Amino acid sequence: xxxxxxxxxxxxxxxxxxxxxxxGVASRVGFTLDEVEDLRIAIDELCFALxxxxxxxxxxxxxxxxxxxxxxxxxxxxxxxxxxxPPVLSALSEQILGAVVDECEVSGGPDGPSFRMFKRRAG
Amino acid sequence: xxxxxxxxxxxxxxxxEYAKTRDPALRDELITAxxxxxxxxxxxxxxxxxxxxDLVQVASLGLLKAVDRFDPERGxxxxxxxxxxxxxxxxxxxxxxxxxxxxxxxVQELHLRxxxxxxxxxxEHGRSPTIGEIAQAAAVSEEEVLEAIEAGHAxxxxxxxxxxxxxxxxxxxxxxxEEDQGLIDSEHRVTLSPLIAEFPRRERLxxxxxxxxxxxxxxxxxxxxxxxxxxxRLLARSLAQLRAxxxxxxxx
Numbered sequence: 059x060x061x062x063x064x065x066x067x068x069x070x071x072x073x074x075x076x077x078x079x080x081x082g083v084a085s086r087v088g089f090t091l092d093e094v095e096d097l098r099i100a101i102d103e104l105c106f107a108l109x110x111x112x113x114x115x116x117x118x119x120x121x122x123x124x125x126x127x128x129x130x131x132x133x134x135x136x137x138x139x140x141x142x143x144p145p146v147l148s149a150l151s152e153q154i155l156g157a158v159v160d161e162c163e164v165s166g167g168p169d170g171p172s173f174r175m176f177k178r179r180a181g
Numbered sequence: 182x183x184x185x186x187x188x189x190x191x192x193x194x195x196x197x198e199y200a201k202t203r204d205p206a207l208r209d210e211l212i213t214a215x216x217x218x219x220x221x222x223x224x225x226x227x228x229x230x231x232x233x234x235d236l237v238q239v240a241s242l243g244l245l246k247a248v249d250r251f252d253p254e255r256g257x258x259x260x261x262x263x264x265x266x267x268x269x270x271x272x273x274x275x276x277x278x279x280x281x282x283x284x285x286x287x288v289q290e291l292h293l294r295x296x297x298x299x300x301x302x303x304x305e306h307g308r309s310p311t312i313g314e315i316a317q318a319a320a321v322s323e324e325e326v327l328e329a330i331e332a333g334h335a336x337x338x339x340x341x342x343x344x345x346x347x348x349x350x351x352x353x354x355x356x357x358x359e360e361d362q363g364l365i366d367s368e369h370r371v372t373l374s375p376l377i378a379e380f381p382r383r384e385r386l387x388x389x390x391x392x393x394x395x396x397x398x399x400x401x402x403x404x405x406x407x408x409x410x411x412x413x414r415l416l417a418r419s420l421a422q423l424r425a426x427x428x429x430x431x432x433x
Binding site: 074077078081082084085088089090091092093094095098099102103106111148150153154157158 | 299308309310311312313315323324327328330331334376377391392393395397398399409413416417420423424425427
Protein backbone atom coordinates (compact mmCIF):
# COMPACT_ATOMS: atom_id res chain seq x y z
CA UNK A 59 0.00 0.00 0.00
CA UNK A 60 2.85 2.34 0.69
CA UNK A 61 6.21 2.86 2.23
CA UNK A 62 7.69 5.43 4.57
CA UNK A 63 11.41 5.80 5.13
CA UNK A 64 13.21 7.41 7.99
CA UNK A 65 16.90 8.00 8.56
CA UNK A 66 18.12 9.19 11.93
CA UNK A 67 21.44 9.39 13.78
CA UNK A 68 22.13 6.05 15.49
CA UNK A 69 21.46 7.34 18.96
CA UNK A 70 18.66 6.60 21.47
CA UNK A 71 17.40 10.18 21.63
CA UNK A 72 16.22 9.73 18.04
CA UNK A 73 14.30 6.52 18.74
CA UNK A 74 11.31 8.60 19.72
CA UNK A 75 11.02 9.72 16.12
CA UNK A 76 10.98 6.08 15.03
CA UNK A 77 8.30 5.43 17.69
CA UNK A 78 6.16 8.38 16.69
CA UNK A 79 6.42 7.30 13.09
CA UNK A 80 5.50 3.70 13.78
CA UNK A 81 2.47 4.95 15.69
CA GLY A 82 1.53 7.28 12.85
CA VAL A 83 1.87 4.63 10.20
CA ALA A 84 0.07 2.04 12.35
CA SER A 85 -2.76 4.47 12.84
CA ARG A 86 -3.17 4.59 9.03
CA VAL A 87 -3.58 0.82 9.02
CA GLY A 88 -6.22 1.09 11.75
CA PHE A 89 -4.34 -0.62 14.56
CA THR A 90 -5.87 -0.12 18.01
CA LEU A 91 -4.05 1.76 20.76
CA ASP A 92 -3.04 -1.54 22.39
CA GLU A 93 -1.46 -2.67 19.14
CA VAL A 94 0.17 0.71 18.55
CA GLU A 95 1.70 0.48 22.01
CA ASP A 96 3.00 -2.99 21.14
CA LEU A 97 4.59 -1.71 17.97
CA ARG A 98 6.25 1.10 19.87
CA ILE A 99 7.66 -1.30 22.42
CA ALA A 100 8.90 -3.56 19.61
CA ILE A 101 10.64 -0.83 17.66
CA ASP A 102 12.29 0.46 20.80
CA GLU A 103 13.53 -3.00 21.69
CA LEU A 104 14.92 -3.55 18.20
CA CYS A 105 16.52 -0.13 17.86
CA PHE A 106 18.25 -0.63 21.18
CA ALA A 107 19.38 -4.09 20.06
CA LEU A 108 20.95 -2.56 16.95
CA UNK A 109 22.41 0.60 18.39
CA UNK A 110 22.81 0.00 22.13
CA UNK A 111 22.11 2.46 24.88
CA UNK A 112 25.24 4.44 24.24
CA UNK A 113 24.48 5.08 20.59
CA UNK A 114 26.79 4.51 17.62
CA UNK A 115 28.50 6.73 15.16
CA UNK A 116 26.47 6.61 11.99
CA UNK A 117 22.84 6.35 11.08
CA UNK A 118 19.86 4.10 11.50
CA UNK A 119 17.47 3.79 8.61
CA UNK A 120 13.97 2.55 9.24
CA UNK A 121 11.52 1.53 6.59
CA UNK A 122 7.80 1.17 7.26
CA UNK A 123 5.85 -0.94 4.80
CA UNK A 124 2.15 -0.37 5.09
CA UNK A 125 -0.10 -3.29 4.21
CA UNK A 126 -3.89 -3.35 4.09
CA UNK A 127 -4.12 -4.81 7.56
CA UNK A 128 -0.51 -5.24 8.56
CA UNK A 129 2.74 -3.41 8.99
CA UNK A 130 6.32 -4.47 8.33
CA UNK A 131 9.21 -2.47 9.74
CA UNK A 132 12.80 -2.96 8.68
CA UNK A 133 15.73 -1.22 10.31
CA UNK A 134 19.38 -1.14 9.29
CA UNK A 135 22.31 0.36 11.10
CA UNK A 136 24.97 2.11 9.04
CA UNK A 137 27.76 2.51 11.53
CA UNK A 138 31.01 4.30 10.97
CA UNK A 139 32.59 3.01 14.15
CA UNK A 140 33.60 -0.52 13.34
CA UNK A 141 32.10 -3.95 13.61
CA UNK A 142 28.75 -4.74 12.04
CA UNK A 143 28.11 -7.96 13.89
CA PRO A 144 24.56 -9.22 13.89
CA PRO A 145 22.72 -7.88 16.92
CA VAL A 146 22.10 -10.30 19.77
CA LEU A 147 18.72 -10.41 21.44
CA SER A 148 18.63 -11.35 25.08
CA ALA A 149 16.20 -14.06 26.16
CA LEU A 150 14.09 -11.37 27.76
CA SER A 151 14.09 -9.27 24.58
CA GLU A 152 12.95 -12.31 22.62
CA GLN A 153 10.18 -12.90 25.11
CA ILE A 154 9.07 -9.27 24.91
CA LEU A 155 9.17 -9.17 21.12
CA GLY A 156 7.34 -12.48 20.87
CA ALA A 157 4.52 -10.98 22.91
CA VAL A 158 4.17 -7.75 20.95
CA VAL A 159 4.70 -8.60 17.28
CA ASP A 160 3.82 -11.56 15.06
CA GLU A 161 7.22 -11.95 13.47
CA CYS A 162 10.61 -10.58 14.25
CA GLU A 163 14.20 -11.28 13.31
CA VAL A 164 17.62 -9.69 13.53
CA SER A 165 20.53 -10.36 11.24
CA GLY A 166 23.92 -9.15 10.16
CA GLY A 167 24.92 -8.62 6.57
CA PRO A 168 26.95 -6.57 4.12
CA ASP A 169 24.65 -3.57 4.58
CA GLY A 170 25.05 -3.60 8.34
CA PRO A 171 23.11 -5.15 11.22
CA SER A 172 19.39 -5.14 10.64
CA PHE A 173 15.99 -6.13 11.98
CA ARG A 174 12.62 -6.89 10.53
CA MET A 175 9.32 -7.06 12.34
CA PHE A 176 5.79 -7.76 11.23
CA LYS A 177 2.45 -7.23 12.89
CA ARG A 178 -1.04 -7.92 11.66
CA ARG A 179 -4.06 -6.01 12.85
CA ALA A 180 -6.49 -8.06 14.93
CA GLY A 181 -10.08 -8.47 13.71
CA UNK B 182 5.62 27.29 58.21
CA UNK B 183 3.13 28.90 60.49
CA UNK B 184 4.52 28.16 63.94
CA UNK B 185 3.86 30.46 66.85
CA UNK B 186 6.78 31.73 68.92
CA UNK B 187 6.42 29.08 71.56
CA UNK B 188 6.45 26.27 68.98
CA UNK B 189 9.39 27.84 67.21
CA UNK B 190 11.40 27.97 70.45
CA UNK B 191 10.46 24.39 71.16
CA UNK B 192 11.61 23.26 67.72
CA UNK B 193 14.83 25.22 67.99
CA UNK B 194 15.48 23.47 71.25
CA UNK B 195 14.83 20.11 69.61
CA UNK B 196 17.18 20.87 66.76
CA UNK B 197 19.94 21.62 69.25
CA GLU B 198 19.19 18.38 70.98
CA TYR B 199 19.18 16.46 67.71
CA ALA B 200 22.47 18.04 66.66
CA LYS B 201 23.99 16.60 69.81
CA THR B 202 22.25 13.24 70.15
CA ARG B 203 21.30 12.28 66.57
CA ASP B 204 18.39 10.45 68.14
CA PRO B 205 16.28 8.88 65.34
CA ALA B 206 13.05 9.42 67.25
CA LEU B 207 13.83 13.10 67.52
CA ARG B 208 14.66 13.19 63.85
CA ASP B 209 11.27 11.67 62.97
CA GLU B 210 9.60 14.24 65.15
CA LEU B 211 11.40 17.11 63.43
CA ILE B 212 10.53 15.73 60.01
CA THR B 213 6.89 15.34 60.95
CA ALA B 214 6.79 18.86 62.35
CA UNK B 215 7.99 20.26 59.02
CA UNK B 216 6.02 18.07 56.62
CA UNK B 217 3.78 21.06 55.97
CA UNK B 218 6.74 22.86 54.42
CA UNK B 219 7.58 19.86 52.21
CA UNK B 220 3.97 19.61 51.06
CA UNK B 221 3.74 23.31 50.44
CA UNK B 222 6.84 23.27 48.24
CA UNK B 223 5.80 20.05 46.47
CA UNK B 224 2.49 21.69 45.57
CA UNK B 225 4.35 24.39 43.68
CA UNK B 226 5.53 21.73 41.21
CA UNK B 227 2.20 20.07 40.55
CA UNK B 228 1.63 21.79 37.20
CA UNK B 229 4.28 19.62 35.60
CA UNK B 230 2.23 16.49 35.24
CA UNK B 231 3.52 14.49 38.22
CA UNK B 232 1.17 13.21 40.90
CA UNK B 233 1.31 15.24 44.09
CA UNK B 234 2.00 12.11 46.16
CA ASP B 235 5.22 11.45 44.27
CA LEU B 236 6.28 15.05 44.66
CA VAL B 237 5.60 15.06 48.39
CA GLN B 238 7.76 11.97 48.66
CA VAL B 239 10.60 13.71 46.84
CA ALA B 240 10.16 16.83 48.97
CA SER B 241 10.25 14.70 52.14
CA LEU B 242 13.59 13.36 51.02
CA GLY B 243 14.84 16.92 50.71
CA LEU B 244 13.39 17.68 54.12
CA LEU B 245 15.16 14.69 55.60
CA LYS B 246 18.48 15.85 54.19
CA ALA B 247 17.85 19.34 55.50
CA VAL B 248 17.10 18.05 59.00
CA ASP B 249 20.31 16.05 58.96
CA ARG B 250 22.48 18.88 57.72
CA PHE B 251 20.93 21.77 59.59
CA ASP B 252 23.29 23.41 62.02
CA PRO B 253 21.21 25.27 64.64
CA GLU B 254 24.34 27.03 65.92
CA ARG B 255 24.41 29.22 62.85
CA GLY B 256 21.26 30.98 63.95
CA UNK B 257 19.34 30.47 60.75
CA UNK B 258 15.63 29.60 60.79
CA UNK B 259 15.18 25.97 59.78
CA UNK B 260 12.61 26.81 57.10
CA UNK B 261 15.02 29.33 55.56
CA UNK B 262 17.69 26.67 55.47
CA UNK B 263 15.44 23.83 54.31
CA UNK B 264 13.56 25.56 51.50
CA UNK B 265 16.43 25.64 48.96
CA UNK B 266 17.37 22.06 49.87
CA UNK B 267 13.83 20.81 49.29
CA UNK B 268 13.35 22.85 46.12
CA UNK B 269 16.72 21.57 44.93
CA UNK B 270 15.58 18.00 45.49
CA UNK B 271 12.37 18.63 43.54
CA UNK B 272 14.24 20.25 40.67
CA UNK B 273 16.73 17.39 40.55
CA UNK B 274 13.78 15.00 40.44
CA UNK B 275 12.47 16.71 37.34
CA UNK B 276 15.88 16.89 35.78
CA UNK B 277 16.63 13.20 36.43
CA UNK B 278 13.24 11.69 36.05
CA UNK B 279 11.22 14.25 34.23
CA UNK B 280 10.31 14.46 30.62
CA UNK B 281 13.55 13.42 28.97
CA UNK B 282 12.64 15.30 25.86
CA UNK B 283 11.18 18.70 26.55
CA UNK B 284 7.48 18.03 26.31
CA UNK B 285 5.37 21.16 25.92
CA UNK B 286 2.79 21.72 28.61
CA UNK B 287 -0.18 21.33 26.24
CA VAL B 288 1.12 17.89 25.21
CA GLN B 289 1.60 16.83 28.84
CA GLU B 290 -1.93 17.98 29.61
CA LEU B 291 -3.35 16.18 26.60
CA HIS B 292 -1.47 13.04 27.64
CA LEU B 293 -3.11 13.16 31.05
CA ARG B 294 -6.53 13.95 29.55
CA UNK B 295 -6.31 11.08 27.06
CA UNK B 296 -6.05 8.63 29.95
CA UNK B 297 -9.71 9.21 30.73
CA UNK B 298 -10.76 9.38 27.07
CA UNK B 299 -9.17 6.00 26.36
CA UNK B 300 -10.86 4.43 29.38
CA UNK B 301 -14.30 5.65 28.32
CA UNK B 302 -13.82 4.53 24.71
CA UNK B 303 -12.52 1.12 25.75
CA UNK B 304 -15.60 0.57 27.85
CA GLU B 305 -17.95 1.78 25.14
CA HIS B 306 -16.43 -0.36 22.41
CA GLY B 307 -15.38 -3.29 24.53
CA ARG B 308 -11.94 -3.11 22.90
CA SER B 309 -8.95 -0.83 22.66
CA PRO B 310 -9.79 2.28 20.57
CA THR B 311 -7.92 3.29 17.42
CA ILE B 312 -5.93 6.51 17.24
CA GLY B 313 -8.64 7.97 14.98
CA GLU B 314 -11.34 7.21 17.53
CA ILE B 315 -9.30 8.76 20.33
CA ALA B 316 -8.65 11.90 18.27
CA GLN B 317 -12.33 12.27 17.48
CA ALA B 318 -13.45 11.77 21.08
CA ALA B 319 -10.84 14.20 22.39
CA ALA B 320 -11.55 16.69 19.60
CA VAL B 321 -7.89 16.95 18.58
CA SER B 322 -5.95 15.83 15.51
CA GLU B 323 -4.47 12.34 15.16
CA GLU B 324 -1.02 13.92 15.16
CA GLU B 325 -1.69 15.50 18.53
CA VAL B 326 -2.81 12.13 19.90
CA LEU B 327 0.38 10.50 18.63
CA GLU B 328 2.47 13.21 20.21
CA ALA B 329 0.61 12.84 23.50
CA ILE B 330 1.05 9.06 23.52
CA GLU B 331 4.74 9.46 22.86
CA ALA B 332 4.94 11.87 25.78
CA GLY B 333 4.14 8.92 28.05
CA HIS B 334 7.37 7.31 26.94
CA ALA B 335 9.43 10.47 27.12
CA UNK B 336 8.22 10.76 30.65
CA UNK B 337 10.85 9.37 32.96
CA UNK B 338 12.49 7.68 30.10
CA UNK B 339 15.98 8.54 31.20
CA UNK B 340 15.38 7.38 34.71
CA UNK B 341 18.07 4.80 35.23
CA UNK B 342 17.95 4.63 38.97
CA UNK B 343 16.71 1.32 40.19
CA UNK B 344 14.08 1.91 42.84
CA UNK B 345 10.73 2.67 41.33
CA UNK B 346 9.30 2.77 44.81
CA UNK B 347 6.64 0.64 46.34
CA UNK B 348 4.05 3.31 45.88
CA UNK B 349 0.51 2.19 46.61
CA UNK B 350 1.77 -1.28 47.42
CA UNK B 351 -0.92 -1.58 50.06
CA UNK B 352 -3.64 -0.47 47.71
CA UNK B 353 -2.40 -2.94 45.14
CA UNK B 354 -2.46 -5.89 47.50
CA UNK B 355 -6.04 -5.04 48.31
CA UNK B 356 -6.97 -5.04 44.62
CA UNK B 357 -5.24 -8.22 43.63
CA UNK B 358 -7.04 -11.50 43.55
CA GLU B 359 -5.44 -14.69 44.76
CA GLU B 360 -4.52 -15.61 41.23
CA ASP B 361 -2.45 -12.45 40.77
CA GLN B 362 -0.82 -12.85 44.14
CA GLY B 363 0.15 -16.35 43.12
CA LEU B 364 1.54 -15.09 39.84
CA ILE B 365 3.77 -12.53 41.43
CA ASP B 366 4.94 -14.95 44.01
CA SER B 367 5.65 -17.73 41.57
CA GLU B 368 9.15 -18.52 40.42
CA HIS B 369 7.93 -17.98 36.91
CA ARG B 370 8.90 -14.37 36.82
CA VAL B 371 12.59 -14.94 37.34
CA THR B 372 13.16 -17.65 34.77
CA LEU B 373 14.17 -15.27 32.02
CA SER B 374 15.44 -12.38 33.96
CA PRO B 375 16.56 -12.20 37.54
CA LEU B 376 16.49 -8.46 36.91
CA ILE B 377 12.68 -8.52 36.99
CA ALA B 378 12.70 -10.02 40.45
CA GLU B 379 14.07 -6.77 41.84
CA PHE B 380 11.17 -4.69 40.57
CA PRO B 381 8.31 -3.52 42.77
CA ARG B 382 5.42 -5.98 42.74
CA ARG B 383 3.10 -3.96 40.57
CA GLU B 384 5.71 -3.49 37.84
CA ARG B 385 6.63 -7.17 38.08
CA LEU B 386 3.02 -8.18 37.70
CA UNK B 387 2.52 -5.90 34.71
CA UNK B 388 5.65 -7.20 32.97
CA UNK B 389 4.54 -10.72 33.67
CA UNK B 390 0.97 -10.27 32.48
CA UNK B 391 2.00 -8.46 29.30
CA UNK B 392 5.02 -10.43 28.16
CA UNK B 393 4.50 -13.85 29.72
CA UNK B 394 0.73 -14.19 29.91
CA UNK B 395 0.03 -12.19 26.77
CA UNK B 396 -2.61 -9.88 28.21
CA UNK B 397 -3.05 -6.58 26.37
CA UNK B 398 -2.36 -3.25 28.08
CA UNK B 399 -6.12 -2.61 28.30
CA UNK B 400 -6.74 -5.99 29.89
CA UNK B 401 -4.01 -5.33 32.43
CA UNK B 402 -5.46 -1.89 33.11
CA UNK B 403 -8.87 -3.38 33.84
CA UNK B 404 -7.40 -6.10 35.98
CA UNK B 405 -5.38 -3.68 38.10
CA UNK B 406 -7.96 -0.92 38.14
CA UNK B 407 -5.66 1.69 36.59
CA UNK B 408 -5.80 3.42 33.20
CA UNK B 409 -4.30 1.95 30.05
CA UNK B 410 -2.09 5.03 29.72
CA UNK B 411 -0.77 4.37 33.20
CA UNK B 412 0.05 0.77 32.26
CA UNK B 413 1.81 2.09 29.18
CA ARG B 414 3.92 4.52 31.22
CA LEU B 415 4.84 1.88 33.78
CA LEU B 416 5.82 -0.58 31.06
CA ALA B 417 7.93 2.01 29.26
CA ARG B 418 9.67 2.87 32.50
CA SER B 419 10.25 -0.76 33.46
CA LEU B 420 11.67 -1.60 30.04
CA ALA B 421 14.03 1.37 30.17
CA GLN B 422 15.20 0.27 33.60
CA LEU B 423 15.61 -3.33 32.51
CA ARG B 424 17.72 -2.16 29.61
CA ALA B 425 19.87 -0.01 31.83
CA UNK B 426 20.40 -2.82 34.29
CA UNK B 427 21.06 -5.45 31.64
CA UNK B 428 23.76 -3.24 30.21
CA UNK B 429 25.14 -2.57 33.68
CA UNK B 430 25.42 -6.31 34.24
CA UNK B 431 27.29 -6.86 31.02
CA UNK B 432 29.88 -4.21 31.69
CA UNK B 433 30.49 -5.20 35.29
